[in-house]
Structure formats: C-alpha cells, structure tokens
Amino acid sequence: MGIQEALRLTQVKKSYTGVKALKGVDLSFNIGEVHGLVGENGAGKSTLIKILAGIVKPDDGEIRIKGNDVHIRSSNDATAYGLCFIHQELNLVSYFNAMENIFLGHRYPRKFGPLVDWKELKRKTGKITDALQVSFPLNVPVSYLSAVERAMVAIARAFAESGEIYFMDEPATALTDIEKKKLFAVIRNLRMQGKTVIYVSHNLDDVLEITDRITVMRDGTVVACSSTEEMTKEMLISHMIGKSLTSAFPERKDSTGDLLLQADRLTNDRIHDLSFSLHRGEILGIGGLVGSGRTELLETLYGVRGHQSGSIKLEGKPYAPRDPGEAIEQGVVLVPEERRRQGLVLGRSIYENITLMSLSEVSRFGFLRHQTIRKKSSEAGRRVRLKSSNYDNSVSTLSGGNQQKVVFAKTVMNLPRILMLDEPSKGVDVGARFELYTIIRELAESGVAVIVVSSDFNEILGLADRILFIKDGKMISCRENTGIDQESYLHFCYGREN
Amino acid sequence: MGEKIDMKQNRQISRQQSDGQAEKNRTAGIFIRSWGTLLGFMLLLAVFSLLRPDVFPSGRNFRNIIEQVATLAIVASGVTVVMVTGDFDLSVGAIASLVGIIAALLMKAGASIFVSMLAAVAVGTTAGLINGLLIAYGGLSAFVGTLATMTTFSGTALLISKGTTIFGLPDTFAYLGQGAILFIPVSVFVMGISLVLMYLLLEQTTFGRRLYAIGGNEEAAFLSGIRTRRVRFISFGISGFFASLGGLVLTSRLFSAHPQAGSPFMLNAAAAVFLGMTAFKEGEANIWGTLLGVLIMGVMGNGLNILGINTYVQSILTGLIIVMAVLLSSLAKKKA
Numbered sequence: 118m119g120i121q122e123a124l125r126l127t128q129v130k131k132s133y134t135g136v137k138a139l140k141g142v143d144l145s146f147n148i149g150e151v152h153g154l155v156g157e158n159g160a161g162k163s164t165l166i167k168i169l170a171g172i173v174k175p176d177d178g179e180i181r182i183k184g185n186d187v188h189i190r191s192s193n194d195a196t197a198y199g200l201c202f203i204h205q206e207l208n209l210v211s212y213f214n215a216m217e218n219i220f221l222g223h224r225y226p227r228k229f230g231p232l233v234d235w236k237e238l239k240r241k242t243g244k245i246t247d248a249l250q251v252s253f254p255l256n257v258p259v260s261y262l263s264a265v266e267r268a269m270v271a272i273a274r275a276f277a278e279s280g281e282i283y284f285m286d287e288p289a290t291a292l293t294d295i296e297k298k299k300l301f302a303v304i305r306n307l308r309m310q311g312k313t314v315i316y317v318s319h320n321l322d323d324v325l326e327i328t329d330r331i332t333v334m335r336d337g338t339v340v341a342c343s344s345t346e347e348m349t350k351e352m353l354i355s356h357m358i359g360k361s362l363t364s365a366f367p368e369r370k371d372s373t374g375d376l377l378l379q380a381d382r383l384t385n386d387r388i389h390d391l392s393f394s395l396h397r398g399e400i401l402g403i404g405g406l407v408g409s410g411r412t413e414l415l416e417t418l419y420g421v422r423g424h425q426s427g428s429i430k431l432e433g434k435p436y437a438p439r440d441p442g443e444a445i446e447q448g449v450v451l452v453p454e455e456r457r458r459q460g461l462v463l464g465r466s467i468y469e470n471i472t473l474m475s476l477s478e479v480s481r482f483g484f485l486r487h488q489t490i491r492k493k494s495s496e497a498g499r500r501v502r503l504k505s506s507n508y509d510n511s512v513s514t515l516s517g518g519n520q521q522k523v524v525f526a527k528t529v530m531n532l533p534r535i536l537m538l539d540e541p542s543k544g545v546d547v548g549a550r551f552e553l554y555t556i557i558r559e560l561a562e563s564g565v566a567v568i569v570v571s572s573d574f575n576e577i578l579g580l581a582d583r584i585l586f587i588k589d590g591k592m593i594s595c596r597e598n599t600g601i602d603q604e605s606y607l608h609f610c611y612g613r614e615n
Numbered sequence: 616m617g618e619k620i621d622m623k624q625n626r627q628i629s630r631q632q633s634d635g636q637a638e639k640n641r642t643a644g645i646f647i648r649s650w651g652t653l654l655g656f657m658l659l660l661a662v663f664s665l666l667r668p669d670v671f672p673s674g675r676n677f678r679n680i681i682e683q684v685a686t687l688a689i690v691a692s693g694v695t696v697v698m699v700t701g702d703f704d705l706s707v708g709a710i711a712s713l714v715g716i717i718a719a720l721l722m723k724a725g726a727s728i729f730v731s732m733l734a735a736v737a738v739g740t741t742a743g744l745i746n747g748l749l750i751a752y753g754g755l756s757a758f759v760g761t762l763a764t765m766t767t768f769s770g771t772a773l774l775i776s777k778g779t780t781i782f783g784l785p786d787t788f789a790y791l792g793q794g795a796i797l798f799i800p801v802s803v804f805v806m807g808i809s810l811v812l813m814y815l816l817l818e819q820t821t822f823g824r825r826l827y828a829i830g831g832n833e834e835a836a837f838l839s840g841i842r843t844r845r846v847r848f849i850s851f852g853i854s855g856f857f858a859s860l861g862g863l864v865l866t867s868r869l870f871s872a873h874p875q876a877g878s879p880f881m882l883n884a885a886a887a888v889f890l891g892m893t894a895f896k897e898g899e900a901n902i903w904g905t906l907l908g909v910l911i912m913g914v915m916g917n918g919l920n921i922l923g924i925n926t927y928v929q930s931i932l933t934g935l936i937i938v939m940a941v942l943l944s945s946l947a948k949k950k951a
Contacts, residue, residue, distance in 0.1 A: 421838075445840035459838050462831035464899070473828055473839040476821040483820045527839065 122184070123148045123282055123313040124169075124200075129178030131164055138164040140337040141178070146282065148183075151304055151314045153324040153345065156334035157357050157573075162317055165334075166284055170202055171195040182282075196222070199281030203271050203288055211260035215253055216242045219274045245273050249306050251299075265296035272303060282313045289323050290408045301327050319406050321350050321611065333357055350611075351604075358603045366579030367551070367558045372398035373582060377566050378436070378535060380418075382427035387413035388590040390427070395535065400557065400567040402581025402598065404574070406610050410590035411570040412454060415537045418568075419451045420444040431534070445474055448534035452524050452541060454570075456517070460524040467508040467515075468494050471526045478531060497526040501556050518549030525553075529560060536560060537568045542576060554580060574606045588612045652894035652904075652940055656911050663918035670921050678800075684913035685802040686865045690877075691884040691905050692813040693857025696850045698888050698900040699817065700829040702757035704854045706746055707884055709768035711862030711877030714739040716772045718863060719781040719872035728788050736859040742768055743855015747848035765881065772874040781872040792867030802864050809857060813902045816853075826850060830899065886937050887912055893940050911936070 125145040131138050139161045146152045156162050167173040169180070171189040180187050182198050189195050195202075209218045216238050217225075226237035239255065246252060251273065253266040262270065268288055275283060285304075289297050304314050304327055318324050324331060324345075331348050333341040333356040341356045374397035383391040388410045395401055403411045416422045418429070420438030429436045431447060438444040441451070453459035461470055471494040472479050479490045494508055503522040505515060512523050521541070528536060541557065542550045557580060561567050571577050577584060578601065586593040586609040593609055601609075664672040690707050697704045714735045721731035742764070750760040794801045817823040825846045828836040837843045861880065866872045890911055891904025912933065919929045 419838075440840075440842065441838050442840040442842055451838060453835075453838050458832070459834050462828050462835050464831045465827060469824060469828070473824070473836070473841070476824055480821045483822060484815075485819055485821060485824065 121148045122146070123182070125179075125181045126165075127179040127181070129165070129168065129180065130176045131168065131173065132176060137337055139168075139175070142334075142337070142339055144332060144339055144342070146313050146315060147330075148313055149308055149311045150329045151308055151316055151327055153328035153331035154315055154317045154334065155319070155321065155324055155331060155353060155357065160334040160357070161337040162334055164337075166202070166286065166317070169195065169200055169284070196278060196280075199279060201275035201278065201280035201283055203268065203275065203283060203285045209259050209267060209270060209274075212258045214258055215255050215262070215270045215273070218259055218270055219245065219277050221274065222278050241277075242273075245277055248310065249273060249276060249303055251303055251306075263296065265292050265299055268292075268300060269303060272307070276307075280312070282315065283307060284315045284317065286317045287319065287407070288316070289318065289320060297323070321353050324353075325350060354604055354607050358607075367555045369580075369582065370558070370562060371582065372562045372564075374398045374564065377432060378418075379430045380427070381429070383414075383417065383424050383429065384426045385413075385417060385422055385424045387422070388417060388424075388587075391587070391590070391592055392427075393585050393592070393595055395566045395568065397534075397566055398561050398564050400561050400569060400580055400582045402577035402584040403568065403570045404577055404584045404586040404606060404610055405588055405593075407572060409588050409610070411587065412539055413590070414587070415451060415539055415568065415570060418444070418449060418535070418537065448531075449537070450474065450528040450533040450535070451537045452521075452528055452539065454539040454543065456520055456524060456543070461512050461520060463513045464511060467498075467503075467505060467510060467512055467523055470512050470523050471497055471508070471530060474527050475530045493530060494526070497530040498522075500529060501525040502552060516549075518545045518553070521545050521549075521553065522556075525556060529565075532563070533565055535566045535568065537570075539570045540572065541569065542571070542573065574603060574610075578603065578606060584609075586610060650894075651943060652890065652907060652911075655940065656907060656914070659911065659914055659918070663914065663921070667918075667921050671918060676917065676921075680910075680913045680917045681803055681806075682800050683917065684909050685800070685806040686861045686868065687880065687883055687887065687912065688806045688906060688909045689809045689864060690858050690861035690880045691887040691909055692809045692902060693854040693861075694884045695813060695888050695891070695900045695902055695905045696817070696826065697757070697854045698885075698892075699823075699826045700847055700850055701833075702750065702847060702850065703761065703885070704743075704746065704851065704858075705758065705761040705881055705885075706742070706765040706768055707854060707858035707861075708877040708879065708881035709765045709772065710739045710742050710855055710858040711865060711880050712874055713742065713768050713772040713877075714859040714862035715866035715872040715876055716776045716781065716874055718866060719784055720775065722784055722788065723781065728785055732863055735863065736856065739859025739862065740852055740856040743858065744848065744852040746855065747851030750851065751844040751847035769875070769878075776872070776874045778874060780874075782870075784866075784870060784872075788867055789870055790867070792864050792870070802868065805860065805864055809860065810902060810906060813857075817902055822846070822849075827899065883912060886933075890937060890940055893943070 123146050126142055129139055129142045142161065142165060154162055164173060168175050169189060171191045171194050174190070180189065187198055189198065189200075210221065213221070219242055220238060226234040226241065228234040228237070242255060249272065251269045253262060253269050259267055259270055272283070289300060292300060304316070307314055316324060316328055325348065328345045330342065330344050331353065332339055333353060335357060376394055377397050378395040380394070381392050391414065403414065405411045413422060417424055420440045420443050423439075424437070431449070436447060438447065438449070444450070457463060462473070468490055472490055479486055479493055491508075498505070498508070501522045503526055504519060512520055515523065538557070542553055545553060557567055557569070569577060569580055578598065581598045583595065584598050584601065585595045588610065593612055660672075670676060690711060694704050694707055717738055718731045718735035721734055722728060726734070746761055746764050749755045749764070750757050753760070790801060791805070792802050796804055817826065825836065825841050828839070828841060829843050829846060833843055858877075858880070862877050865876055869876060887908035888900050888905050890908030891906070892898055892900050894904040894907050895901055896904065915933055915936065916929060919932065
C-alpha cells in the first residue's frame with residue numbers, strides 16, 4: 118500500500134434537463150500527487166468540479182475521500198472535507214491585507230478579550246508562508262499584489278484551512294513565465310507536504326510540465342488516465358478530440374465579396390499588432406484559447422475598448438468607435454458571450470429586447486410607434502426563426518436557444534454590416550444549434566460580414582470561411598478554412614505556426 | 616457569478632416541474648403582487664370610512680386629501696424616473712426648498728412672477744443635473760452623491776435666506792398653490808400634467824425604454840448601444856425639474872418660503888415610489904404605482920388626523936406600513 122488514494126469517484130452521473138453532462142465518471146487522485154485534468158469545453162470538467170465543490174448535486178455515483186463515503190451538500194461541506202478551490206477570480210477581499218485574507222475563515226487570534234492579536238496573526242502567517250516557501254507583502258491590501266501573489270495568498274488561505282485536495286482551475290493564465298515558475302514551485306511544495314493538487318488547464322504544456330498523472334475527459338466520461346511520463350501533447354490532443362463528431366453545419370457557400378474592414382497593427386493592453394481584413398458575406402472565425410484576446414478583439418471593434426495604436430478602416434473610412442452606440446450607428450453589432458448578463462434585459466418583454474438596439478427606427482420624435490414595433494420585431498423574429506406566440510411575454514420565459522434568437526433578432530433588426538458573435542451557441546442545446554448556424558450562414562449570404570469567436574473548435578471549423586488564430590493577443594496565423602483538421606487547429610491555438 | 620446563474624437555472628427547472636397546484640399558487644402570487652397594494656389602499660379607505668363615516672368619506676375631504684398630496688405627487692413623479700434606472704435621489708427636498716427661496720427672493724427684489732419662477736426652476740434643474748454629473752459621470756453612488764448635494768443645496772438655501780422665512784410675496788403668486796380652474800385646484804392641475812407627462816415619458820418614448828433597460832440590466836443596455844451615462848445624467852435633471860416645480864407649488868400654497876420647507880419630500884417621495892414599486896409592475900418603479908403610493912401616504916395622514924392620532928404615532932405607523940408593503944411584495948415574489 119505505497120500509494121494512498123485521496124479522492125475516488127465511482128460512476129458519478131449528472132444530467133441537466135436531458136443533457137448528460139457526466140455519463141458515469143470513474144476517477145481517482147492520490148495523496149501527494151499533482152494530477153492534471155484536461156478536456157475540451159463541454160467535456161464535463163466544470164460539472165465535476167461543481168459537484169465536488171458542493172454547488173451541484175450528482176444524480177448518481179459514489180464519492181470517497183480517503184476511503185470514506187461522503188456526501189458534499191454545500192461548499193461548507195467541501196471545505197470540511199479538505200477540498201479547496203483556487204479559482205481564477207480568487208475569492209479574496211481586495212482591501213484586506215494578505216494576513217487578514219488568509220485567516221478570514223477563522224477566528225483571528227485575540228488579546229485582551231475582543232482585540233485582534235496582530236503579532237500572533239503575523240506569527241501564524243509566517244508559519245504558513247515558511248511551510249509553502251512563499252513570500253508576499255503582508256501589510257498592504259491584496260489589490261496591490263500581483264496576480265501570482267494573489268494566487269499565493271489564496272493557496273496559503275486554503276492551506277490555513279487545512280485543505281488536503283487543491284483544485285486549481287487555469288491558475289497560470291495571465292501569469293508571466295517567471296511568475297509561472299513561482300507558482301509551480303509552490304505546487305511542488307504542496308505535493309511535498311503530502312497534499313493533492315488537481316491542475317485543470319487548457320494549456321497542455323503547463324500540464325505536462327507540472328503534473329505526475331493526467332486524466333483526459335471527453336463527452337462526460339474519462340477517456341484516458343496515465344502517468345505524465347507516458348503522455349505526449351499529441352496523445353493528449355487526440356484523446357481530447359476522440360472520434361470526430363459528425364458535425365451538423367450548414368453547407369459552406371462562398372459568398373465572400375468586397376473588402377469591408379481592414380485592421381492595421383491594432384494594439385491595446387490586450388491585443389498586439391493585429392492586422393487582418395474582413396469581407397462582405399464572409400464568416401471569419403477567431404481561433405484561440407480562453408484568454409488569448411479573442412473577446413477583447415471583438416470589444417475593440419465594438420467600442421468597449423479603445424486602441425492605443427494602429428487603425429481600423431471600414432469601407433475605406435477611419436473607424437474608431439468610442440462606445441457601442443457609435444459602432445451600432447456604423448452597422449457593427451455584437452452578440453455578447455454572456456447572454457443573461459450582457460445580452461438581455463430579462464425582466465422585459467420580447468418586443469422591448471428586440472427593439473433595444475434600434476429604438477430610433479421604431480419611433481418618431483422620440484415617441485414609440487407601437488405598430489412599427491410590432492411589424493419590425495416580428496420581421497426580425499421571423500428572420501431568426503424565433504418561436505414565440507406572444508412577443509409581449511418576458512424573455513425570461515423562453516428557452517436558452519430562443520433567448521439567443523432574441524439577441525440575434527435584436528442585432529439584425531437593421532441588417533448590420535458586421536455581425537460579431539461571441540460564443541454564439543453557449544447554453545443553446547444541440548438541437549437548436551444547427552438552426553443557429555443556418556441563420557448565421559444565411560446572414561452571411563445576404564452580405565453581412567460575420568466574425569465568430571468560439572471555444573468549440575468544431576464550431577469554428579464548421580462555420581468559418583477563414584480563420585484568424587491568435588495567442589496572447591498576437592496573430593499566429595490567418596488562413597482559409599481548408600485542410601485544417603482538429604489537430605492542426607489546436608496546434609495553431611497553442612501557438613505553432615505550421 | 617457562474618454559481619448564481621446555476622442556482623437560478625435549478626430554481627427554474629424545479630419551477631417547471633411543479634404541478635398544477637403550484638401553478639395556481641403562482642397565478643395567485645402574481646395577482647397579489649400586482650394588485651395587493653391597491654387592495655390595501657381600498658382597505659385603508661374602508662377602515663377610515665367605517666371609523667369616521669361622518670367626516671372621512673366626503674367629497675370635501677377627498678378634495679382636501681388630493682390638494683394635500685399634490686406637491687408630493689409632483690416631486691415623486693420626478694423621483695420615479697431616477698428610481699426606474701435603479702438610482703436614488705435624496706436631494707429633492709433640498710432642491711424644492713432652495714427653489715422656493717430663490718423664487719421668493721427674486722419676487723421680493725421686484726422681478727416679475729414669471730421670470731422669478733423660471734429662474735428658480737432653472738436653478739433647481741441645474742442642481743439636478745449636477746447630481747447627474749457627479750453620479751453618472753463622476754462615478755459616485757447615487758446615495759452618497761445626493762446625500763452630499765442635499766447638504767450643500769440645503770446650506771445654500773439657509774445662507775441666502777439667512778435662515779428665516781420669507782413673507783410678503785405678491786398676491787397673484789398665490790394662484791399657483793391656492794387658485795382653481797373650473798373648480799379644480801391649480802396645484803392638482805399641475806400634478807395631473809406632471810403625471811401625464813411622466814406617463815408619456817416612461818411608457819411611450821424611446822427615452823423611457825432606455826431608462827427601463829438600464830434599470831433591468833445596465834450592461835446589456837450599454838452593449839445595445841444605449842449611452843447609459845447620458846441617460847442617467849438626464850434622469851437626474853428631470854428629477855431636479857419636478858422637485859423645483861413641487862417647490863414652487865409648495866411655496867405658493869404656504870404663501871411664504873422657508874429654507875427647509877421641502878425637507879419632508881426627501882423621504883416621502885422615496886417612500887411613495889417604493890410603495891408604488893410593489894404595485895402594477897413587478898418591482899419596478901412606475902408612474903401609476905407612484906401615484907398610488909402618494910395617495911396611500913396622503914390618506915394615511917388625513918385619516919389618522921381625523922381619528923385624532925398624534926403626529927408622532929402617525930410617523931411610526933407610516934414607517935410600519937411601508938415596511939409591510941415592501942416585505943409582503945418581496946415575500947410574494949420569492950414564493951412565485
């Protein structure tokens with residue numbers, strides 16, 4: 118019995134209204150190992166983590182921690198079992214200093230009754246930072262700390278709460294190489310202390326560097342699990358892809374027309390030196406990983422972000438929108454990533470949501486023309502095949518797919534010149550996706566230039582006429598979407614040029 | 616963020632699975648939510664009528680009530696606009712007082728009534744726009760911003776009036792607060808116009824749509840091309856304008872200007888809008904709700920007065936009723 122199991126999952130299942138997110142997952146993590154967990158979006162990693170964090174309840178299956186059957190009903194339960202989660206958005210109180218954050222879940226040491234014993238707090242913090250061999254400023258609010266230092270504080274806090282199993286979700290995004298080295302040193306320290314670290318990341322190089330074993334998930338099951346020494350990047354990628362899904366995409370017709378938009382050496386804090394062109398009737402896919410600057414590129418074109426240097430020309434004229442209002446006036450529209458948070462006013466009616474982007478079209482002297490609203494909304498609704506009998510109903514009564522169609526209808530009520538889509542099929546069930554893709558294709562055929570950002574590479578490969586690959590805000594490659602298979606797609610995303 | 620959405624989705628799923636009985640409860644819930652406040656108002660009328668059948672339910676008394684609430688209704692209709700976007704305006708009382716003082720001083724200095732009123736309203740509207748500047752563009756929270764300007768405006772009113780009440784206004788000025796057109800008091804007339812204007816603005820114009828969109832989801836509104844800061848800025852100006860109008864009517868009614876005459880508006884207007892948010896629309900400020908809120912406050916004050924209950928107790932009861940109304944509507948919302 119050399120190796121002991123820290124956590125074992127047996128046949129854990131979970132479905133959300135018909136969609137099977139986890140189809141019986143068997144997994145085990147050992148004490149004193151760093152374990153990589155990889156898989157494409159939708160593979161089931163996040164559902165798995167939510168189950169262990171007590172946010173989601175599994176439908177079936179067993180969870181054992183150090184051999185004991187456990188039921189994780191809440192995040193408090195998870196903490197009590199020694200499970201801790203280091204997220205990208207760390208749950209730190211930004212105006213508390215590191216010490217205060219580390220001991221947030223405890224009683225601070227006291228003196229003279231109610232007064233906090235700062236000396237003792239400092240001593241206790243010192244013990245933890247020594248054990249982990251980390252250092253960060255103790256006396257300033259954590260908002261002044263760098264990203265990696267904040268991650269350290271979060272890890273120290275988990276350590277103080279006697280965490281045994283550390284889940285780290287993309288901890289190295291936004292870290293420089295030097296910072297990443299520091300983080301990895303801390304992870305190795307945790308392993309030496311006999312802790313278990315589960316390292317979840319899309320960055321396969323990092324996973325291969327830091328982990329001892331790797332588990333690959335796909336379509337809600339574990340498809341591979343072996344020691345890191347036996348794995349290569351190519352093997353990981355082929356496991357992640359598996360058999361290619363016979364994807365349901367409308368036939369690609371070349372409707373590419375004249376040059377519409379030309380970006381030249383576009384630069385701001387998140388994108389660097391991006392040059393590309395966009396034509397009428399073309400679908401341009403943006404390939405890249407989460408955090409590569411995909412969304413930020415759209416935001417720059419939409420006037421949410423400015424650009425420090427470089428230029429954009431729309432039909433030969435300089436284009437530099439200062440806010441989305443100006444972009445919309447120029448016929449550039451966006452379907453944002455977070456439908457509920459950014460796309461819809463949930464409490465309001467379908468009419469109100471559809472017309473929100475083009476109020477001046479449905480009014481005279483600022484007064485609404487209800488007849489025009491009715492006519493134009495149902496036209497836009499028809500264009501996107503929105504199924505709803507009554508547009509007076511609140512959008513919150515619609516399904517995810519139909520809600521997305523409302524956002525689409527809003528953006529295409531006036532036929533735009535450029536339609537930008539950020540994760541267009543997110544939260545849309547598989548059945549409704551084909552319809553969405555067909556709508557996108559139809560819009561392109563009618564002359565609209567479309568830019569698609571998606572984490573689902575099949576979506577980009579199935580939809581796009583051309584693909585612009587970016588990494589860390591820089592262009593890797595821009596090429597016609599012919600002869601690119603899933604493997605080479607991922608290679609481009611990871612920054613290889615051929 | 617992700618967790619929150621998940622929980623919401625779960626709740627929605629369990630909602631869909633609920634059976635017919637729950638559906639019935641839900642319908643009942645929506646009914647109570649939309650009409651409960653109105654029913655409560657009727658109940659209030661019934662109770663006072665039963666307790667004092669000789670005095671309370673008379674045309675004369677009702678006319679009296681409406682005249683009493685006219686100024687509050689004017690001010691509250693402006694506050695409604697601000698609260699539709701989810702902001703707040705504590706400074707309306709101070710603006711009303713300041714406007715009254717300025718108009719009175721100008722009249723005393725010999726300016727014509729019309730010019731005095733116009734100048735005073737201009738100052739009050741500018742004061743509202745200053746709020747808008749601080750809050751929409753300066754990034755102050757509406758609460759802190761208007762709390763600060765309230766103090767400043769109030770101080771200004773005290774300073775220029777030297778802290779005293781200004782008497783001796785021209786006789787014709789009394790017409791605004793005390794005169795009548797075809798038996799309808801002018802103040803009630805102004806109230807009616809304010810309410811109708813506000814109805815048109817909120818429900819029939821693109822500006823109203825923008826206000827409600829910002830109140831519902833500011834980020835989605837911004838990404839839909841709405842200049843959210845400009846809209847919020849203007850909404851504070853509108854609030855300042857109606858506070859000024861209310862201040863003028865009040866000054867005329869009292870036929871004197873006191874540097875703190877408008878103070879009660881601060882809380883009463885907000886209370887009326889809050890009460891109104893529990894009526895007709897779900898949790899959103901709306902103009903007919905605000906009118907209902909104003910009437911509830913007016914009837915409460917009047918009825919308790921007739922019953923001879925002292926004003927301190929009246930304050931306590933008013934507070935309790937607001938808490939109850941808002942609590943009931945939020946409970947009904949949770950259940951549904």
